[in-house]
Amino acid sequence: MTAISAYAPLAPLNEKQHTISFQEIYPEQRSETVFANPNVSDAVIPHLGRSTQQALLLKAAREQYTLVTDHAIPTILNKDEILVKILAVGLNPIDWKGPAFNFGIPSLPWVNGRDLAGIVVKAGTSSRVHEGDIVLVPSTDYRDIRKAAFQEYAIATHFNAARIPSSRNIHASASLGVAFVASALALGVSLGLDFSLVTKCPGPSLTDVVHQLDVNTIPVDIKKECFSAVSDVERVTSGDWIAIWGASTTTGYITLQLAKLAGLRVICVADIARHGARLVELGADVLVDRHDTDRAKEIIRGVTNGKLRYAIDIVGKDTATILEATLDDAVRSDGSHAHLLGLTGLPKERKSSLTYHTVPIKLFHESSQVGEQIVCWLEALLQSDTLQLPEIIRTDGGLGSINASLDLLREGTASGKRIVVDLASS
Template sequence: MTVISAYTPFVSLNDKQHSISYEEIYPEERSEKFTFAYLGPSTQRALLLKAAREQYTLVTDHAVPSILNKDEILVKIVAIGLNPIDWKGPAFNFGIPSLPWVNGRDLAGIVVKADKSARVREGDIVLVPSTDYRDIRKAAFQEYAIATHFNAARIPPTRSIHASASLGVAFVASALALGVSFGLDFALSSACPGPDLTEVVRQLDMETIPADIREECYSGLSKIERVKPGDWIAIWGASTTTGYITLQLAKLAGLKVICVADIARHGARLVDLGADVLVDRHDTQRAIDIIKGVTRGKLRYAIDIVGKDTATLLQHTLEAVVREDGSHAHLLGLTGLPKDRNSHIIYHTVPIKLFHESPPVGEQMVSWLENLLHSGALQLPEIIRTEGGLGNVNASLELLRQGTASGKRIVIDLAG
């Protein structure tokens, strides 16, 4: 059988029907087979959120999204990675621009339409982190989605398309948190050098950066504030997918990492990924004491992935004084920050918009992600793969809500 590289177009997908078997794309997974046919349909199956606090409704007549400019590509979705926001948004009525709406942030699939100037080509297998949640065309809970070519990372034939589908948003959040908010230079990685995102941002026209993230984007530009190899960083919620990715990227660039998690359940995995110190999350005061003891009370960088309460705990582990050189401690909260803050600590949120609003940033990030996947320098999340396509999303999100998938990602297979 001919093996077709994910970096080579399989066929020219124009107006004629073409068929590509999954076995040809990934011969190492011959037990999984599907046939992809691009017919240029005008409608598709999709999950609609019709009202807050309701389940998603499966429809069969939702319009296939249209390409609006040459930077956009059309992707036939093969796998969807579920995120907590997919159930929390409807449950707590946030992140929903209008109703009815299509959600979903992580997808992988086949490029079926792309301009010749795009960095990806028709037939490429890609993963797409859909961070532009206000554009319904880019959502994952449908059969076809729009993406910008500088936000799509090609998946090598050696990596699972389903595991890759769970990776995108976590990678984007981790890379921006470390590389932009904390100023970590990924070029310092010996295993797989990446971009110096601080320098990439420095070269951007400030007016092209959305005003609401501009301050955050420039927070890591000062040399004295940038995290550097040998520095300690603490991650509370290290067993989450974002925690796993943050740990790996931090280690690649030479940081020493303290991981706070349920050690009995996830400690072995964190050790395998390179954790320097494990701290159990169940005794919070002892966790604080251990972190302060390990770092001699000099911890300057911490990331919380769980919520406002744990971010408040993590705040107590930081060196809350301004050093003689004028540098500060830094705390980044992915899902919330302390209400009562210390004036000597700099607080951060992830400037997620930068990924899809700035082509130079987005392209540098997905190009590095491709290299990480090719080289094997980045281990993919463990997944729970579920069949049933879009019709199984509601049940799978309930498992996610209940915490059944702790330490793993649920991926919906749309190939069947």
């Protein structure tokens, strides 16, 4: 049994179990002290004397998840792996989109869930995290069912687990993993932004890390993307403008913060009436309302004098196409191009003068070097209070409440906030 008495006691949750309570809305700053890392007492540290656990199974595409109580607790298969008792699950759009549109499901029945926070209950001696550590895990390796978040226990690798400092909110921390990884890889690998030049809390130069990898270890389908920022003239650097369409998404909030840390000038496209205050707070240089798309294009072109070189879309193919039209499509005299990165799709037709990117998300779990650099930086950003966490809507009721929460996510009710499901009290 591991004791971590240094942590403050977990505040009582809503008495009602298995129902969703949305009255508890916890912006990070307000809830930080209330939901600091819990005292993981006998009640929540398991005796792993059992071999089965609760899990949410997807039994067929376009169906709701089914709660089962006899799913095998996953086992550690190599020295890099740890076992985590899950305390909170952050919900991502993919959690409902995958089943609804039948993608990202390797086989059936399957366990989904991409973001979790929990306590390490088993770790090898060479692990960078230890038993008793509270960690957040972006579970990008969705093809490994053992690593999914919709279960009581999950496997992770130590290089994909970031320790949550005791001062930070564990539930809010459960909500940012995948968004952080996507933002770091999009800016740092695809667009070549050098985080080592950040003054406050410097991070890795991910392009350098990638260039030191054995090329043969990089999966074929992301190899081109991993080396797309190979030339210095193509890389985004401090002072450059970047436009983010979908800045009020969780990924957008993180991308904005990382871009500002590195000195970029950021144009944020979002519903400004709803999200403008938060975007200003996080450092947005220009706000553009998303609802009048023609006007949005004009504003972006006007602000950048028609010279915009970098844009990230976080909504879909249609908005990526609008954003594409704001980029300067002239090839510069040094041979460099404008760059459009789509997290959720890219325009159907491509312009030869532009460079198009997707995010090489699997690099996070495929490369221990990249994974470790990213989680170490995330730990430092959390520890130094440099990164503001997403605002969250916390739901009680454990795994059994996830179907209802995903319905709210699908309807857009969560607008600008992450839904986080508490498992510590269920």
